[in-house]
Amino acid sequence: MKKNRKSGSGKPPRLANSMKETNFVRICILPTIILLILINIVPLLSSLRYSFTEYTARKLTVPGENPLFIGNENYINLLTDPSVWERFTTTARYVILSVGGEMILGFSFALLLQTKFKGRGIIQTLLVLPMTMSPVIVGLMWKLFLDPNWGMFNYLLGLGRVDWAQDPNINLYAIVMADIWMWTPFVMLLSLAGLSAVPQSLYEAAEVDRASGWFKFTRITLPMVSPLLMIALIFRVMEAFKVFDLPMGITGTGAAAPPLISIKLYKDTFLTWKTGYGSALGYIVLLIVVAITSIFVKYLNKAKQED
Amino acid sequence: MADIKLKDIYKRFNDFTAVSNLNLEIRDKEFLVLLGPSGCGKTTTLRMISGLELPSEGQIILDGEDVTKKRASQRDIAFMFQLFALYPHLTAYQNIAFPLKTQGENKSFIDEEVKRIANLLQIEHVLKRKPKQLSGGDMQRVALGRCLIRKPKALLLDEPIGTLDAKFREEMWSELKKLHVDSGSTSVYVTHDQMEAMSMGDRIAVMDKAVLQQVGEPFEVYSNPRNLFVAKFIGSPGMNFLDMQVVSDGGSISLNFTGDGTRIFISESLQDGIKRRYKEGRKLVLGIRPEDLTLEPSDAVNSFHGRIYVVENMGNHKIVDIELAGGTTLRVRVPPKVKTEIGDNVAITFNMEMVRLFDSEDGESIVYQEHS
Structure with a gap:
């Protein structure tokens, strides 16, 4: 547009044209913006308001009574409740285990898939399939797979009747397994993209410089792929932190469900209908996720600038 | 090392x-x-x-x-x-x-x-x-x-x-x-x-x-x-190439330019080289670098006639393109002060010591000897 305005002698018609164009572009964007405001911004703001009130969505709205403004009481209750802290540490453990597993496996698969062999294309496609499924379906599928009575998992590993879904000591790991199974391909795809972007000549230069295989891997491959690994990490941490669909499918949200923060959020907000309290918890989760991702993004930007 | x-x-x-x-x-x-x-x-x-x-x-x-x-x-x-x-x-x-x-x-x-x-x-x-x-x-x-x-x-x-x-x-x-x-x-x-x-x-x-x-x-x-x-x-501007034909005249060998029949008398070593391998009528390629050609106003031995059609001034020298009969172009490197007008008819003289001959079929040089 700037170019249009600068160049040429017929300024008035061109200006009018570009104005028309701008208006057209604006009209095209408008539906999306309205939709975004309705389903994102409005709930975000109203839940922020509810988080400072005692409110239940199950009853009629009575001004001054429901919602009842109580200041930061919800936040204080949440942050001083030891069970909430336990849920956060469990969630953190879940994130570290699942995302850690995905990063290691995904990157390893990508390294293996880098060498050319027969049937590589098919294997790659098959490996990517899990992430194309709906997480709820994956959860339910794993529930069947892990069933203590007739599930394939225990049978294949010869483990007897281990109740992966309902034993509170181990069902967190069942969800971790499903998460890793589903999202390893995501890390793998990003890693493959990163690996293929490393110019072959760098490896040749390193070969001439008498670098060993390990030296090449740590000094060339890893640093060159790390920005994409970082992007994979950001996405996976964000997603894993608020994972809900997989545990709901595998363990359900009953008493045996692992103490994940998302499950508590769901129970408080939609089962016991403590809407205000749940909103406050939702905001705490939001702030944590934003904080974690902004650390990663900062690191990513720094890495970019250094290039 | x-x-x-x-x-x-x-x-x-x-x-x-x-x-x-x-x-x-x-x-x-x-x-x-x-x-x-x-x-x-x-x-x-x-x-x-x-x-x-x-x-x-x-x-x-x-x-x-x-x-x-x-x-x-x-x-x-x-x-x-x-x-x-x-x-x-x-x-x-x-x-x-x-x-x-x-x-x-x-x-x-x-x-x-x-x-x-x-x-x-x-x-x-x-x-x-x-x-x-x-x-x-x-x-x-x-x-x-x-x-x-x-x-x-x-x-x-x-x-x-x-x-x-x-x-x-x-x-x-x-x-x-x-x-x-x-x-x-x-x-x-x-x-x-x-x-x-x-x-x-x-x-x-x-x-x-x-x-x-x-x-x-x-x-x-x-x-x-x-x-x-x-x-x-190798060389810029590149070597000039002319299609020649072997002519035997009693004991001596000379070359005829296929364009207009201009005859060139060549050194004895070149003659020997040709005698050993070729018969009369055989086609050869003559190669000569632009700096081994001179524009001589008079009719000397071993000279060609042509018309100037491009002159490139390079400062310390000029590159002159001359069209010969039959459409062959010669590029000549001359000192900057030599007068060259486009369209002029000129005579070109060869420095015979620098003439190289090549087989027109396999491209091999006729007098090349390994020095090293």
Whole structure:
């Protein structure tokens, strides 16, 4: 547009044209913006308001009574409740285990898939399939797979009747397994993209410089792929932190469900209908996720600038 | 520092033969230029010397040791890549230090060596920068520094200054040559630019279509090309070529220009060369460089007539294009003060000592003798 305005002698018609164009572009964007405001911004703001009130969505709205403004009481209750802290540490453990597993496996698969062999294309496609499924379906599928009575998992590993879904000591790991199974391909795809972007000549230069295989891997491959690994990490941490669909499918949200923060959020907000309290918890989760991702993004930007 | 011997080297990629029956000896401390058009096998040859490619057949001897089957990392050579292949995530300092780091040298030694190289190449001020922040010339110096830091047995350079702009390249020629002399390394330099080859090489090896055509000192390759390909490839403006026919007149041999029948009387050695191999009526190609032609106003022996149709003023000389009968063009290099008007009819005289003759079928030079 700037170019249009600068160049040429017929300024008035061109200006009018570009104005028309701008208006057209604006009209095209408008539906999306309205939709975004309705389903994102409005709930975000109203839940922020509810988080400072005692409110239940199950009853009629009575001004001054429901919602009842109580200041930061919800936040204080949440942050001083030891069970909430336990849920956060469990969630953190879940994130570290699942995302850690995905990063290691995904990157390893990508390294293996880098060498050319027969049937590589098919294997790659098959490996990517899990992430194309709906997480709820994956959860339910794993529930069947892990069933203590007739599930394939225990049978294949010869483990007897281990109740992966309902034993509170181990069902967190069942969800971790499903998460890793589903999202390893995501890390793998990003890693493959990163690996293929490393110019072959760098490896040749390193070969001439008498670098060993390990030296090449740590000094060339890893640093060159790390920005994409970082992007994979950001996405996976964000997603894993608020994972809900997989545990709901595998363990359900009953008493045996692992103490994940998302499950508590769901129970408080939609089962016991403590809407205000749940909103406050939702905001705490939001702030944590934003904080974690902004650390990663900062690191990513720094890495970019250094290039 | 070392000498390199290539014996009966072949390199095939599936059906394609990139290098065929190559025999080449590179002397200790020599600066050898591998010259040829793209796809002639020169880069493949260089990569085989480095160990980045292994030959399909033949033997490579480096410093008296058979390294044919050894990997690049086991050969102790340095390689400068066409686009430098600097490690983009490392600073200039770390790039130069890389070959020492791989060997686990201690930090203070590495620091000392990097400083020494940086001083030699005058790049101390860019050591902290990443490759992206370097100018083309600095990138080149850093890449060179990475090659020189560990005193390799041989320095292999694959068109390392092809991407720089023209003026800067000429500066680089002398700089590289000086570095070669200072470091006392054996260098093999690949290029498609014959000017670069002429100005830098102690010797030039000309390749075409996977085959080594001629090896020799720059002036030898220039003045005594072994075949038509070398004659055409080297020199700017290029050699002139005229189609001639062998005429036998009693005992002596002369040549007739097929365009208008102008006769040329040639030296006895050329006559002998022709007598041994050809009969009367055989067609040959006469080659002569633009500087070995003169514009003479009078009718001398061995002169042609033609009309000037292009004059290029180069400052210290002029290049004059003259059309002969039959449409053949001669390019003549004349001093700037010689009068040349477009459309003038002129006589051109040949310096017969510099006339070269080639077989019109296989392109081989008729009087070429191996000097080395």
